[in-house]
Amino acid sequence: MTSGPTWTIAQVAREFNVTHRTVRHYEELGLLQPERRGIQRVFRPRDRTRLALILRGKRLGFPLEEIRTILDLFDAPRGRRAQLEYVLGQLDERRADLERRRRDIEDAIAELGDFERRCRADLARLDDGG
Amino acid sequence: MTSGPTWTIAQVAREFNVTHRTVRHYEELGLLQPERRGIQRVFRPRDRTRLALILRGKRLGFPLEEIRTILDLFDAPRGRRAQLEYVLGQLDERRADLERRRRDIEDAIAELGDFERRCRADLARLDDGG
DNA sequence: ATTGACGTTGACGTAAACGTAAAGGAGACT
DNA sequence: AGTCTCCTTTACGTTTACGTCAACGTCAAT
Incomplete structure (x- = not known):
């Protein structure tokens, strides 16, 4: 279950047009929980799906805390x-x-x-x- | 042209379910420009229309500065x-x-x-x- | 004349959502 | 070995959108 494509923080940040800081901030708030390979974050498809949902929530003007409760609901x-x-x-x-x-x-x-x-x-x- | 119904800050605040501080904040940012009777603010229908637009803009997640440019557009x-x-x-x-x-x-x-x-x-x- | 309700202007505080150094580890090229 | 590039954490700074006193004016009622 630990196979499949992975991405680094720089790759997802570029792809979703956000900064590293933003991604880490979402992790601090519990909206993302990327795995770790040693010390580095490893992003999987699930994390990208979540990030997409987060950003759409933001476009709609939801606060991050509320977005988190919605994501938690799905999980x-x-x-x-x-x-x-x-x-x-x-x-x-x-x-x-x-x-x-x-x-x-x-x-x-x-x-x-x-x-x-x-x-x-x-x-x-x-x-x-x- | 200075006739018609008027409201105090407390009345509009109650009616729109916001605080005095909020209304004054919108005035500071130029989103509202109520008249003055002496030192006190006097709100007219136009101000209430604007406030309704501001609050809808907020529900949609627009920042106040952007809301101001939109209101300015109408004027x-x-x-x-x-x-x-x-x-x-x-x-x-x-x-x-x-x-x-x-x-x-x-x-x-x-x-x-x-x-x-x-x-x-x-x-x-x-x-x-x- | 004092109390109370309502208004006023500062001005500092705060929560959210990051920005922005600072200081450093780890692997890859030259 | 030295330099890049990419990653890491820690931590203070910033902007937005008000909250929250503080200190005061004003008018009506008691």
């Missing part, structure tokens, strides 16, 4: 019924949050569209020779 | 052609950004959905008597 042991029901509850909350955000975004896009139309109307008036 | 004088074309260009960038975010959100919602289905399958297996 939680789902053996017992109570655990599964807890996870399902959390997922519902997460989804409701995301859907609120989507509505905010759609509202914002619509408002930009309205404003853009008004600007274009102004521009047309200038063209007509207002 | 920019649109008299000259060059100005209008600049504004239209900025609007396009903004919209592209928002649409990227929307895609991120939709991806995230879809992944949550996948995971939820897997959890429900696990739960069904427990019910069946796995």
